Amino acid sequence: MSVAIVGGGLGALRTAESLVAAGYAGEVTVISDENHLPYNRPPLSKEALKEGVSAEKLEFRRRAATDGVAWMLGDGVRSASFADRILTLDSGRELAFDGLAIATGIRPRRLNVPGPISGRHTLRTIDDAKMLREAMTVAKSVLIIGAGFIGCEVAATARQLGLSVTVVAIDQAPMVRPLGFQLANELQRRHESKGVKFHLGVGINAFLGEESAKGIQLSDGTEHYADVIVEAIGSIPNVDWLEGNGLDLSDGVIVDSSMAVVGITFPAVAVGDIAKYPHELFDEIPRRIEHWNLPTETGRRAGKTLAAWLAGDKPMAEIVNFIPTFWSDQYEYNIQSFGMPGLADTQRLSYGSLNGPCVVEYFRGDTLVGVVGIDSVPQLVPYRNLLMKRE
Amino acid sequence: MKVSVDMSKCQHYGQCCYEAEDVFRLDDDGKLIYLAEVDESRREAVESAVDVCPMQAISID
Ligand SMILES: Cc1cc2nc3c(=O)[nH]c(=O)nc-3n(C[C@H](O)[C@H](O)[C@H](O)COP(=O)(O)OP(=O)(O)OC[C@H]3O[C@@H](n4cnc5c(N)ncnc54)[C@H](O)[C@@H]3O)c2cc1C
Numbered sequence: 217m218s219v220a221i222v223g224g225g226l227g228a229l230r231t232a233e234s235l236v237a238a239g240y241a242g243e244v245t246v247i248s249d250e251n252h253l254p255y256n257r258p259p260l261s262k263e264a265l266k267e268g269v270s271a272e273k274l275e276f277r278r279r280a281a282t283d284g285v286a287w288m289l290g291d292g293v294r295s296a297s298f299a300d301r302i303l304t305l306d307s308g309r310e311l312a313f314d315g316l317a318i319a320t321g322i323r324p325r326r327l328n329v330p331g332p333i334s335g336r337h338t339l340r341t342i343d344d345a346k347m348l349r350e351a352m353t354v355a356k357s358v359l360i361i362g363a364g365f366i367g368c369e370v371a372a373t374a375r376q377l378g379l380s381v382t383v384v385a386i387d388q389a390p391m392v393r394p395l396g397f398q399l400a401n402e403l404q405r406r407h408e409s410k411g412v413k414f415h416l417g418v419g420i421n422a423f424l425g426e427e428s429a430k431g432i433q434l435s436d437g438t439e440h441y442a443d444v445i446v447e448a449i450g451s452i453p454n455v456d457w458l459e460g461n462g463l464d465l466s467d468g469v470i471v472d473s474s475m476a477v478v479g480i481t482f483p484a485v486a487v488g489d490i491a492k493y494p495h496e497l498f499d500e501i502p503r504r505i506e507h508w509n510l511p512t513e514t515g516r517r518a519g520k521t522l523a524a525w526l527a528g529d530k531p532m533a534e535i536v537n538f539i540p541t542f543w544s545d546q547y548e549y550n551i552q553s554f555g556m557p558g559l560a561d562t563q564r565l566s567y568g569s570l571n572g573p574c575v576v577e578y579f580r581g582d583t584l585v586g587v588v589g590i591d592s593v594p595q596l597v598p599y600r601n602l603l604m605k606r607e
Numbered sequence: 608m609k610v611s612v613d614m615s616k617c618q619h620y621g622q623c624c625y626e627a628e629d630v631f632r633l634d635d636d637g638k639l640i641y642l643a644e645v646d647e648s649r650r651e652a653v654e655s656a657v658d659v660c661p662m663q664a665i666s667i668d
């Protein structure tokens with residue numbers, strides 16, 4: 217019996233661990249196109265970018281129970297044939313499997329506008345972070361395209377490194393989609409008070425430069441130049457290798473609440489950033505959410521599902537009771553969220569004041585769907601249970 | 608088993624507390640307090656706490 221886990225990030229690691237913990241005793245092979253064992257990505261835009269990128273420090277602790285797992289690194293999966301249950305790797309190698317875990321995550325999206333391709337940084341991997349850090353340490357200015365999590369965190373880190381920072385985004389305020397305008401406007405104020413310049417609500421016409429991008433032209437016609445350019449405009453799920461097998465791959469991989477892939481008849485699961493499923497504490501709409509706690513939640517469930525399925529019992533789906541959780545460190549501020557504040561139609565400040573430590577509650581109709589706190593971890597503690605108990 | 612938290616990394620998020628509330632707790636000021644010596648029977652819960660710590664600040668032997 218053999219299981220192939222494709223992708224070597226947090227979701228892959230947790231799936232391997234829970235598969236073994238659930239009593240599966242066959243072979244497990246994890247295949248990753250990266251040359252690193254599973255490591256922690258959040259520091260790549262925060263401490264590691266500021267202080268130095270060390271693969272050793274970022275690597276996750278792996279449970280002793282997974283010592284038997286084979287790690288095939290530096291060789292991606294190019295294609296899969298479900299009919300034959302065979303994977304073909306970039307090197308041309310083939311690997312047969314009985315059970316499959318899909319854990320290939322996402323990659324940064326790129327702007328499709330005229331201009332040079334080179335000289336544009338993105339941030340997802342250790343290698344990306346090393347290159348960006350190297351470039352930033354000799355630069356005076358950085359231009360960041362995108363004002364989501366990663367854009368804002370890189371902006372904060374770059375200011376802390378003493379660079380002059382400009383953020384350009386199509387959104388009207390930083391992190392406005394998850395936070396709503398009240399907190400997003402406040403976040404912008406805090407960034408501006410640290411010296412960040414924003415150009416918001418504008419698109420990008422082109423990258424400027426000969427061989428390598430040196431600047432951008434905005435949709436309002438203005439031109440902006442910087443020593444370093446970072447694109448942080450969202451993500452594309454790594455589903456290419458699954459094509460040709462009849463799955464709906466329009467936005468990740470659709471799974472049921474046991475993380476079993478919808479549309480595959482042999483034992484197959486998907487986890488982490490690539491998995492799309494209804495978060496049943498909130499509603500029935502399948503969503504793909506890129507928060508750090510979810511590869512662990514989905515991986516724990518997927519390993520159990522795969523073990524049971526390979527042993528002959530396709531598991532019963534349980535309700536998805538994960539609370540999406542994110543945090544973001546920017547300057548000395550610590551932003552933490554539970555639930556799905558992005559679903560809300562109204563917001564209410566429930567603690568502190570917006571320009572200091574505060575907690576904002578998010579409601580859809582009169583139902584609490586999320587909460588965000590700045591520097592208010594103790595005040596946030598009760599909310600996780602409140603969100604868990606929702607009918 | 609021995610538990611230790613690297614307090615230079617810990618951001619007091621309290622995620623660990625949900626996995627093993629008898630081992631990890633936030634005090635009234637929101638600072639993490641934890642037991643340094645934990646019975647072996649709690650290993651699974653403590654391993655889970657190690658997994659969910661966003662700062663990867665917890666180590667066990
Ligand atoms: C810079 C940065 C900062 C972040 N900060 C936060 C934060 O503060 N808070 C938060 O909640 N979340 C944060 N996140 C998000 C969090 O890190 C992700 O949700 C998490 O890493 C997802 O894990 P995963 O295992 O699903 O995917 P990944 O960790 O992306 O793992 C997927 C792996 O599969 C590999 N792969 C892809 N295609 C193939 C293929 N065809 N064959 C083989 N291997 C393949 C990839 O190279 C990668 O190694 C951050 C992410 C980044 C990049």
Ligand code: SF4
Pocket residue numbers: 612616617618619620621622623624631639659660661662663664665
């Ligand atoms: S989860 Fe980690 S960072 Fe959070 S309180 Fe526990 S040890 Fe500290």
